[in-house]
Structures are given as structure tokens and as C-alpha cells.
Amino acid sequence: MASTGKLDVEVELKSEAEKFWHGIRDAATFFPKAFPDLYKNIDVLEGDGKSIGSIRHIHYAEGYHVVSSVKEKIEIVDEEKRTLSYSVIEGDLLKYYKNFKAHLMVTPKGEGKGSTVKYTCEFEKASEEIPDPHLIRDFAARNFQELDSFILGA
Secondary structure (H helix, E strand, O other), X not given: OOOXXXXXXXXXXXXXXXXXXXXXXXXXXXXXXXXXXXEEEEEEEEOOOOXXXXXXXXXXXXXXXXXXXXXXXXXXXXXXXXXXXXXXXXXXXXXXXXXXXXXXXXXXXXXXXXEEEEEEEEEXXXXXXOOOOHHHHHHHHHHHHHHHHHHHHO
16 A cells, blocks of 8 residues: 655745745746746646646656656635645656645745745655655745745846
């Protein structure tokens, strides 16, 4: 029987929560332009790419990521609490994990004091030999740090 697990990371940000949240929400158009070394493109297949039920097909840059593409379905969006959850529904990642869900929450630290983003992934391994998805968690953390720097430089 394959095991399930959960990994999380919290990243301190210098940018304000609202600006960072908008960067996350506009990932389909924003990420490939801001981070061409990480993302080839992100296609919105259903919905607007931001709302519940939207499906995004993410194509990663060659040679960088363990997987070349995934399809994600947005399951939860709460604009007020700045939370977003999605499931991977198709793609290379599902060779390693039967189920993979991610949740993120952006929290302000106070006026002019930046914010934090917490990323949690829940997974079920396809087999016991598969490692926990530390690479994916670390990739997300790197994305958050780079998005923070990009927003501050904009």
C-alpha cells in the first residue's frame, strides 16, 4: 500500500500581501513572462484560470523540472483570506503520486511589513520507493521568493 503524506513551507515576503496575492492569482499570464527559465507557458483550458473549476496546463522549461507538464484544477479560492487550493489531475507528476493537492495562503504581517505565504502539499505515493515531494515543495518556495523579488522590482 502506498503511503500518504504532507509537506509544507512558509516563506517570508517583503511585498505586501495584496500585491503578492495578485501575482499568484495571475500566474497563468504572469509566470511565463516573469520566469521564462522556469515556465514555457501556462494554457487555460477551462474557466478563466483563476476561479474554482478552472483547469490550467502548465508546461515547465526544459531541463529544469522533474516533470515536463501538469494539469491543475482549481478547487478552492477565497479572495478575502487569500487562499487557493488545486489538484493535479493529469501529467507527469501522477506517475509518481496517485494524488497531489496543493494549498497556499498569503497572510499580511502588518502595514508596510510584508507578508508570508504558506504552501502545503498533500500526496499519495504511487509506490513506497517514491520519495516525498521535497523537490516540488522547494520549487514552490523558490517561485515565491522570485515572485517577491519581481514584485519589489516592478
